[in-house]
């Protein structure tokens with residue numbers, strides 16, 4: 001009888017592993033047989049995200065900051081990672097805008113710390129979670145990877161800068177690195193509890209509480225949404241990359257926020273609840289510190305952010321990695337609602 005243990009395929013570090021995307025990615029890697037090491041400082045993520053039917057990562061995650069250089073150094077020294085998925089970041093736009101030094105420190109310097117450890121400890125490949133928000137000032141659609149008009153808001157600026165550092169590490173050291181520009185991501189584990197959740201998490205939470213969701217402007221803004229499982233398919237396929245790459249992870253289709261609210265209302269049997277609308281600027285009024293300094297934030301910039309259209313080409317992902325999204329919005333939203341309602345039941 002064979003008495004050995006199963007050989008794990010790869011040793012993989014996932015930063016930001018208690019968050020929405022990082023937790024799902026870590027679980028999929030684990031299910032595939034990889035040995036997964038998780039790091040998160042829980043500035044945003046949650047325990048709920050670490051529980052899966054077949055596995056609970058709660059006791060295995062390092063509750064550490066990626067900027068804790070001594071800890072990270074020891075981790076890289078002892079673990080000999082094959083791959084690193086650097087997912088951790090400060091992501092909410094208003095938080096980045098309100099705490100710029102911290103956002104730059106985590107999103108840019110934090111990425112530099114990971115890049116340098118990848119270089120010094122010979123990690124085979126690194127994957128970096130960037131964002132479609134880098135296209136915020138683009139006017140040609142669908143957006144393509146090699147055409148970015150430099151962004152204005154701090155969150156995409158930090159991500160765009162970090163992408164440049166990834167490129168610099170490839171140029172100088174030939175470390176294979178893939179930067180994923182995720183479109184708006186949805187699916188189980190989407191945050192529905194934080195002060196300013198992503199729009200789908202927010203709508204689900206308000207319906208769950210029996211409240212009217214408040215959409216900003218007319219709700220007719222159209223965005224490109226990608227389901228988290230589809231995104232992870234591409235994150236795994238990209239392990240075949242052997243150089244530097246930037247790839248959009250998107251549906252290449254748009255849907256209005258009103259339509260999303262309508263689908264969620266139907267799934268949750270909340271069609272009787274009225275959807276309300278507010279002025280564009282109201283979204284940011286919860287962050288008075290942005291208006292109170294001698295240089296208040298420009299209303300035009302915020303208006304642009306709320307009203308902006310997003311649509312990202314996924315041709316490169318298809319051509320290079322034979323990847324296409326496979327989840328339709330109704331099925332994806334059903335799974336998102338099911339998971340989020342369980343989280344809300346436990347936490348509200």
Ligand SMILES: NC(=O)c1ccc[n+]([C@@H]2O[C@H](COP(=O)([O-])OP(=O)(O)OC[C@H]3O[C@@H](n4cnc5c(N)ncnc54)[C@H](O)[C@@H]3O)[C@@H](O)[C@H]2O)c1
Nearest residue numbers: 016018019020021041043044045065066088089131182185
């Ligand atoms: N969700 C989306 O729609 C979306 C879209 C585009 C890009 N992204 C990118 O994907 C990544 C994951 O996004 P998400 O939606 O899962 O966000 P999330 O906030 O749910 O997860 C990010 C995780 O990083 C952790 N973190 C933050 N700072 C840290 C630090 N200094 N040290 C260790 N951990 C830290 C947080 O605690 C959190 O668990 C981010 O890099 C984000 O910029 C997300």
